[in-house]
Amino acid sequence: MARSVVFAGGLVVLPLTAGCDGGGSEPAGKGRQSATAAPVVSALEAQVVAPAKVEVIAGLTGCEVKIRTEAAELREGVCHTGDGDYLITTFPEERFKETWLDTISMYQGTYLVGSRWVVSAQPKALEEFRGTLGGTIVHHSGVGPSAASSP
Incomplete structure (x- = not known):
């Protein structure tokens, strides 16, 4: 189940990292100059x-x-x-991030996940950071018995 959550999270992140232009309704490539000219990047896109x-x-x-x-x-x-x-965690390759996410899925937490990086913070802060960093907010509910359950 954890792998399917990570896989589903990856499917959500992929379109955001591959074609996000910073909030516009057009695909990222639309409205740009030809390949011979320097690409136009707005301040919002850079953020x-x-x-x-x-x-x-x-x-x-x-x-x-x-x-x-x-x-x-x-x-x-x-x-x-x-x-x-x-915490801010970065990875040299996407596969290391996926392994890390798979490992931490057993713990309860909320994370902002981007391409080769993860920010671990309170949900309110993650919402704020998402406006600057992009990424997807991922919630892990953890596994195993809850603190309220009895043996």
Whole structure:
């Protein structure tokens, strides 16, 4: 079931990352100049496509990040703000992100997921970040017994 949720989430993210032009109703390629001319990119378009780099995503969300994990499969940084803390995780390849999402699906949480990056924060903050970063909000309900159940 977790794989189907991740797969379905990927299907939702794919059109957003492949053809999103930042809120317009036309496909991303429409209204652009020919291939020989430099492409026209509005400020809104530049904001919506966040790069897969912890420091840049942190800057777009308004924080100075502290890197806490540097590994071949991922980089993770933590942002401390007055409104709460949040994590930014980036991946060198999409497959590492998919493995990470599959692994964390057993835990309850809400995440903003983009192309090779994930932001873990309170849902209200994720809604705000989505306006700047793009991506898809994913909810995991976790698995196993709840705290209220008895053995």
